[in-house]
Amino acid sequence: MIDDASPTAAQLPPQLVKDDELTGHSVVANNVMNRERVxxxxxxxxxxxxxxxxxxxYSHGPAPAWLDMCSGEGLALHAAARQLPQAIITGVDLVGPLLPSAPPDGLELITADLGRWSPERRYDLITCVHGLHYIGDRLSLLERAASWLTETGLLVAHLDPSTLRRFDGSDLSRPVLRALRAVGFHYSARDHRLSLRGGRPVTLPFTYLGADPQAGPNYTGQPAVASYYRPHGSRPPAFDNR
Incomplete structure (x- = not known):
C-alpha cells in the first residue's frame, strides 16, 4: 500500500544530511549531554x-552488565562501578569524557559513533538518557540495541516521537510507535520513555532518508535532530539521498 505521494516543491523538507556529516554538527557533537548527571x-x-x-x-546476579549509550562524562557509571565492583559497565559517547580520570575496575568509557559501534557481549541493562535526540538513524540503533540485551535484560531510552517524520516533513510518530509496540517495545508518553524487556531480533518497516540537525528544540527545550524515514511500501521520494 502506498501512503506517501511524490513531493511537490512546496513539500520539500529541509536539506537532509547523512549520518557521517551529522556527527560533526555542533548540535550532535556537543559537550553538554550527560556531563553532570549523576x-x-x-x-x-x-x-x-x-x-x-x-x-x-544488583538484582541480576554477581556479575551484571550495563551499557549506557551517549554516556557523556560517565559520572553515573563511575558511581555504579564503585558500588558494584563485579559489574561490567560500558559507556559509549561520540565526544567522550572531557575530564580525565582513571575509571574504576569494570568500567570502560568508549569514544565512538554509535551508528558504527557494536559490543562484543550482551548486557542486562542498556540505557540511553536523552541521547536518541541526537542520533540520526535512531530506529536502526534501537533495532541493533535490542539484539545486545540478554534474555532477561532491559533497554530504556528517551524518545521524542514528534521528531520522526516522513519525507515531506509530516508526522510519522503513530506508525513508528505502532511498529515498535508490535515487536515488543513499550512507550510511556508521560515520561517519553521507550523500553524493551528481553533481547530479540528486531526489524522495523522504515527506510532511513537522513536527518535535519536544524530542527530546533524538542520537548526538553534543547536543540535536537529530526529523523526522516520512508515507510516500507511507500513510493521513494525523488530526493532520497541514500
Whole structure:
C-alpha cells in the first residue's frame, strides 16, 4: 500500500544530511549531554529512568552488565562501578569524557559513533538518557540495541516521537510507535520513555532518508535532530539521498 505521494516543491523538507556529516554538527557533537548527571538525586539517571540502575544491576546476579549509550562524562557509571565492583559497565559517547580520570575496575568509557559501534557481549541493562535526540538513524540503533540485551535484560531510552517524520516533513510518530509496540517495545508518553524487556531480533518497516540537525528544540527545550524515514511500501521520494 502506498501512503506517501511524490513531493511537490512546496513539500520539500529541509536539506537532509547523512549520518557521517551529522556527527560533526555542533548540535550532535556537543559537550553538554550527560556531563553532570549523576547516579541518584535531583539531576540523576535514577530520576530520568524511573529506577536506580545500580539496584537493578544488583538484582541480576554477581556479575551484571550495563551499557549506557551517549554516556557523556560517565559520572553515573563511575558511581555504579564503585558500588558494584563485579559489574561490567560500558559507556559509549561520540565526544567522550572531557575530564580525565582513571575509571574504576569494570568500567570502560568508549569514544565512538554509535551508528558504527557494536559490543562484543550482551548486557542486562542498556540505557540511553536523552541521547536518541541526537542520533540520526535512531530506529536502526534501537533495532541493533535490542539484539545486545540478554534474555532477561532491559533497554530504556528517551524518545521524542514528534521528531520522526516522513519525507515531506509530516508526522510519522503513530506508525513508528505502532511498529515498535508490535515487536515488543513499550512507550510511556508521560515520561517519553521507550523500553524493551528481553533481547530479540528486531526489524522495523522504515527506510532511513537522513536527518535535519536544524530542527530546533524538542520537548526538553534543547536543540535536537529530526529523523526522516520512508515507510516500507511507500513510493521513494525523488530526493532520497541514500
Amino acid at each position: 547516579l541518584t538525586g535531583v539531576n540523576s539517571y535514577s530520576r530520568e529512568l524511573g529506577f536506580d540502575p545500580a539496584e537493578f544491576l
